[in-house]
Amino acid sequence: MATISSGIFPVICIDRNTGIPLHRQVYTGFREAILRGELGPGQKVPSSRALAAELEISRFPILDAYAQLHAEGYLESRVGAGTFVSAALTNLPTNNTAPVEESEGARRVSQGSARFPRYHAAxxxxxxxxxxxxQPAFDQFPFETWSKLVAHHSRAPRAHGMRNIDPLGLMPLRDAICSYLRTARAVHCDSSQIMVVSGSQQALDITARVLLDRKDSAWIEEPCYPLARSILLGYGCRIVPVPVDQEGLDVNAGIKRARNARAAFVTPSHHYPLGVTMSAPRRLQLLDWARKASAWIVEDDYDSEFRFESMPIPSLQGFDSAARVIYIGTFSKVLFPSLRLGYIVIPPDLVDHFTAVRYAMDIFPSYLFQEVLTDFMGAGHFAxxxxxxxxxxxxxxxxxxxxxxxxxxxxxxxxxxxxxxxxxxxxxxxxxxxxxxxxxxxxxxxxxxxxxxxxxxxxxxxxxxxxxxxxxxxxxxxxxxxxxxxxx
Ligand SMILES: Cc1ncc(COP(=O)(O)O)c(C=O)c1O
CATH class of the missing domain: 3.90.1150.10 (Aspartate Aminotransferase, domain 1)
Incomplete structure (x- = not known):
C-alpha cells in the first residue's frame, strides 16, 4: 500500500489542566483520529521528536502513547522508514465516504445553496x-514539450508572476487567446475583453452572476449541458427549456415560451449533447431576438476545434453587431481537463462588471500554467x-x-x-x-x-x-x- 508522508500533523489537543496524563491524551487523540478516518491506513505519523516539539511536551509521553498504539495494532513500524497507521485497518471509515445523516446544520444551509442540484458521484x-x-487522448499529449516549459517557468518564475496579477489573467496569455480566437473562431475581440478563468464552468458561473437576478428567466437548450442548468437553478433563475431540432435551438419556440427572458445559454457550434450545428438563419434569428429583448446570449463553444467534415464553423459572437454575446471557451478538450483553464470574451461595456465579480470570487487565476500555456501557444505547439x-x-x-x-x-x-x-x-x-x-x-x-x-x-x-x-x-x-x- 502506498504510504502517505505529508508531514502534516493530526489535530491532537493537549490540556495540562485536566489531570489526564499526557501519554493518555496523546494515545486517545491518535486513536480517535484513526477511528474517525482522519488518519488513514498506511499514513505516516510524525516522529516522536517532531511531535514533542509541535506539542511543546517531552518525548516520553509520546513514546508511551505510541507503544500502546503499537500494542493494540493501530500503528506499525517499518525499519528505516518510520511509524505508520497500520495498513491492515482497511475497514475503518475514510474521511469522505462514511454515510452522513443530515444534521441540524445541514438542514439550515442557505436556501441558495440548497437550490443547487445535489452532487452524486456517478x-x-x-x-x-x-x-x-x-476525455482527450491523454497518451498523445506532448508531455515532453509541456514538461520542459513547466520546468522552465518553475525554475525561473518572473517576479511579477509571484505577486498579484490582474483579475482578468496574464496579459501575454490573453493576447495569445485573442489572436487565436480572431483567426480560428472569427471572434470579434481584443485582449482587453478576455478573462482567463478556471474552465468554462467558472466562466458560466461568473456570467450568470453578472447577468442574472433571482427569478429571471433564462432559455436553456432541451436537452442541455446539465452543469449549465445547475448554475441557473442554483442562482434561483427560472429555466425555460427550449427544444433543439435539426437546425439548433428553436428560437420561435423560445419566444413563445418566454419572449422577455434575460438570457439564452447555447452551444451553437456543436450542441451538447446531440451535436447539431445551429444554422445561419437560426443564428441571425437568435441575435435578432436578443437585440429586441435586450437579452444576452451565452455561447458555450466547448469543443469547436474538432470538426471532421467541414471547416470549423465561425462563432455566433462573430455575427453579433450589438454586443449581446458572451463567448466562452475552454482548454479542457484541446489540452486536458485538469488544467482548469478557459476564457470569456466579454462585451466591452461589461468588462468592469465581470472583473468585479471575479475579484470577489477568487481574485485572479493561478499563475504557473498561464505562463506555460502562453509559451505553448506562442511556439506553435498548440496549433x-x-x-x-x-x-x-x-x-x-x-x-x-x-x-x-x-x-x-x-x-x-x-x-x-x-x-x-x-x-x-x-x-x-x-x-x-x-x-x-x-x-x-x-x-x-x-x-x-x-x-x-x-x-x-x-x-x-x-x-x-x-x-x-x-x-x-x-x-x-x-x-x-x-x-x-x-x-x-
Ligand atoms: C458543453 C460543456 N460546457 C462546459 C463544460 C465545462 O468544461 P470545463 O469547465 O472543463 O472547461 C463542458 C465539459 O465538458 C461541456 O461539455
Whole structure:
C-alpha cells in the first residue's frame, strides 16, 4: 500500500489542566483520529521528536502513547522508514465516504445553496477509456514539450508572476487567446475583453452572476449541458427549456415560451449533447431576438476545434453587431481537463462588471500554467496539437460509427458524429439509461446516460459515447461489450 508522508500533523489537543496524563491524551487523540478516518491506513505519523516539539511536551509521553498504539495494532513500524497507521485497518471509515445523516446544520444551509442540484458521484464520471466523455487522448499529449516549459517557468518564475496579477489573467496569455480566437473562431475581440478563468464552468458561473437576478428567466437548450442548468437553478433563475431540432435551438419556440427572458445559454457550434450545428438563419434569428429583448446570449463553444467534415464553423459572437454575446471557451478538450483553464470574451461595456465579480470570487487565476500555456501557444505547439488531434479523433470517430453500424444495424439512432470527442445514441423509450449505466460501470464500461440532459418530463433514453480516449483497435470490442450490456 502506498504510504502517505505529508508531514502534516493530526489535530491532537493537549490540556495540562485536566489531570489526564499526557501519554493518555496523546494515545486517545491518535486513536480517535484513526477511528474517525482522519488518519488513514498506511499514513505516516510524525516522529516522536517532531511531535514533542509541535506539542511543546517531552518525548516520553509520546513514546508511551505510541507503544500502546503499537500494542493494540493501530500503528506499525517499518525499519528505516518510520511509524505508520497500520495498513491492515482497511475497514475503518475514510474521511469522505462514511454515510452522513443530515444534521441540524445541514438542514439550515442557505436556501441558495440548497437550490443547487445535489452532487452524486456517478460511477461513469470516474471511468477511464471506453466510452468516457470529456476525455482527450491523454497518451498523445506532448508531455515532453509541456514538461520542459513547466520546468522552465518553475525554475525561473518572473517576479511579477509571484505577486498579484490582474483579475482578468496574464496579459501575454490573453493576447495569445485573442489572436487565436480572431483567426480560428472569427471572434470579434481584443485582449482587453478576455478573462482567463478556471474552465468554462467558472466562466458560466461568473456570467450568470453578472447577468442574472433571482427569478429571471433564462432559455436553456432541451436537452442541455446539465452543469449549465445547475448554475441557473442554483442562482434561483427560472429555466425555460427550449427544444433543439435539426437546425439548433428553436428560437420561435423560445419566444413563445418566454419572449422577455434575460438570457439564452447555447452551444451553437456543436450542441451538447446531440451535436447539431445551429444554422445561419437560426443564428441571425437568435441575435435578432436578443437585440429586441435586450437579452444576452451565452455561447458555450466547448469543443469547436474538432470538426471532421467541414471547416470549423465561425462563432455566433462573430455575427453579433450589438454586443449581446458572451463567448466562452475552454482548454479542457484541446489540452486536458485538469488544467482548469478557459476564457470569456466579454462585451466591452461589461468588462468592469465581470472583473468585479471575479475579484470577489477568487481574485485572479493561478499563475504557473498561464505562463506555460502562453509559451505553448506562442511556439506553435498548440496549433500543431489541435491538427494532430483532429486527425486522430476523426479516425476514432469513424471506427466508432462503423462499429455501431456493424453491431447494431438500424437499432440505434446516432447523433452528432460530425464533430467533437463524443457522439450520442438514442434507444427505444422502454430502456432505462441510468440503470444500464450503473450496471455497465460494474464491468468497467463507462456509459454517460442521456436522459439527465433533459429538463422537461419527456427525456429520451440513450448514451453519450466519448471516443477521444479509446484506441481505434479497441473500438469494435468496446461496441460489442455495449451490445451485450444492452442485449439488443
Ligand atoms: C458543453 C460543456 N460546457 C462546459 C463544460 C465545462 O468544461 P470545463 O469547465 O472543463 O472547461 C463542458 C465539459 O465538458 C461541456 O461539455
Amino acid at each position: 460511477p461513469w464520471r470516474n471511468g477511464w477509456g471506453a466510452f468516457s466523455v470529456h 500543431r496539437h489541435i491538427r494532430r488531434m483532429r486527425a486522430l479523433y476523426k479516425t476514432r470517430r469513424t471506427a466508432l460509427v462503423e462499429s455501431l453500424h456493424s453491431e447494431f444495424g438500424d437499432l440505434l439512432e446516432i447523433h452528432g458524429a460530425k464533430a467533437g470527442m463524443h457522439l450520442s445514441i438514442t434507444l427505444p423509450d422502454d430502456y432505462r439509461d441510468v440503470e444500464i449505466a450503473m450496471r455497465a460501470a460494474k464491468e468497467n464500461l463507462w456509459l454517460w446516460p442521456l436522459s439527465p440532459c433533459w429538463s422537461g418530463i419527456h427525456p429520451r433514453q440513450g448514451f453519450i459515447l466519448g471516443f477521444g480516449n479509446i484506441a481505434e483497435e479497441k473500438m469494435q470490442s468496446a461496441v460489442r461489450h455495449l451490445r451485450r450490456i444492452l442485449a439488443l
